[in-house]
Amino acid sequence: MQGKAASAPHQEAVTRHRTPVMPAALRRFGRRLLHLLAVLVIVSIATFLMLELLPGNLAGSFLHENASAAEVAAIETELGLDKPLAERFLAWAGSALRGNLGQSPVSGESISAAIAERLPVTLQLLLYAQLLSLVIALPLGIIAGYREGSTLDRVISGGALGSLAMPHFVWGILLILLLSIWLDWLPATGYVPFLESPLGNLTSLFLPALTLAMVEAPVYLRLLRSDIASTLQEDYIIVARAKGLSDRQILLRHALRPSSFTLITLMGINIGNLIGGSVIVESLFALPGVGRFLVEGVIRRDFFTVQGVVLVIAVTFVLVNLMVDLAYNLLDPRLSHDSTH
Structure with missing residues (x-):
């Protein structure tokens, strides 16, 4: 009886020592995963804003040098560049999450398929x-x-x-x-x-x-x-x-x-x-x-x-x-x- 009583605290101590091992690893992995998700969000925002930082008119870069204002406006409407920045980002990010990166305005092919x-x-x-x-x-x-x-x-x-x-x-x-x-x-x-x-x-x-x-x-x-x-x-x-x-x-x-x-x-x-x-x-x-x-x-x-x-x-x-x-x-x-x- 004394042996069993003595072994109980020992078993309890072993259990307390072993129990946190896997949860600790999972918690560490969870923190790492959240960190990487935050990085992905920041990267996606920076990638989207990359086009906004380009000098000049983005729509005009797809047209000839003497393109009229009407032609530029038509391209902006076609590419969705006439919409607010936040709306365009949410639409682009939503499509990207579904694996759709849009179409190339130059070649007309699917960017996702090409990649x-x-x-x-x-x-x-x-x-x-x-x-x-x-x-x-x-x-x-x-x-x-x-x-x-x-x-x-x-x-x-x-x-x-x-x-x-x-x-x-x-x-x-x-x-x-x-x-x-x-x-x-x-x-x-x-x-x-x-x-x-x-x-x-x-x-x-x-x-x-x-x-x-x-x-x-x-x-x-x-x-x-x-x-x-x-x-x-x-x-x-x-x-x-x-x-x-x-x-x-x-x-x-x-x-x-x-x-x-x-x-x-x-x-x-x-x-x-x-x-x-x-x-x-x-x-x-x-x-x-x-x-x-x-x-x-x-x-x-x-x-x-x-x-x-x-x-x-x-x-x-x-x-x-x-x-x-x-x-x-x-x-x-x-x-x-x-x-x-």
Whole structure:
């Protein structure tokens, strides 16, 4: 009886300790989700006001220079530009929530359909670029961090700094000259859908993805190198070495995971840089992606298309950061135990 009585408070204490774990994680996720929704609202307002800040008459930009006032007024009525600003925003936001971004006044095509057709190309390009960046950065960052201060570390860090200093279009031109023109290994332009030919898809996107990766990988490499070097100074690493664990076991089992938290966060933030780079790379390699579509919209002065593309890019960036936040919680369970006070 005394044993049962003694165990009851213990069980109650364990229950009190375990109960808040999941609600705390859910509350943290809820706060993060509300924050991101607020960001989306602000971004949507800023995107809509983007057209209002353009100099001159927006309706007149779709007509010839000598258009009459009656022609401008007719275009304003057709595009709804004669309505109050708040009414136009609510109508546009409501349509956007239903997946309708309107029609291009220049080409007459549905903006949503055009973006949906090109979005898979850009998403594949960004995915391949991230994978190539990690393939380059992980081994070199681990080696440089493990050999901190050595000649090898200085060579790797110096090479990463030099690669980072070169813009995307320079890397693109150099890779086209080397791998496409001189060696004739890969095509310089064109795109093959994945469902049509998986190998052809990888081949057509390898050069553009490598171009992006050559600028992004050095950022990951330098960060991972610094975190690995710092982690290897921790007490539990010294204990692991004292137990006779090999360098490989220490690096991969004990040092890599805690050193990767900052890297994962940076990968989410770096999506913005990848999207910006894709605008240049898609134009350079003639890829039918969203980045090239954005450039074409600017050239044609198709501002409604530009507005829709900017909104989609912003929403994609916010959603990717939400997924990175979830991945961070999975990798570091301690965040689920944080107090919400």
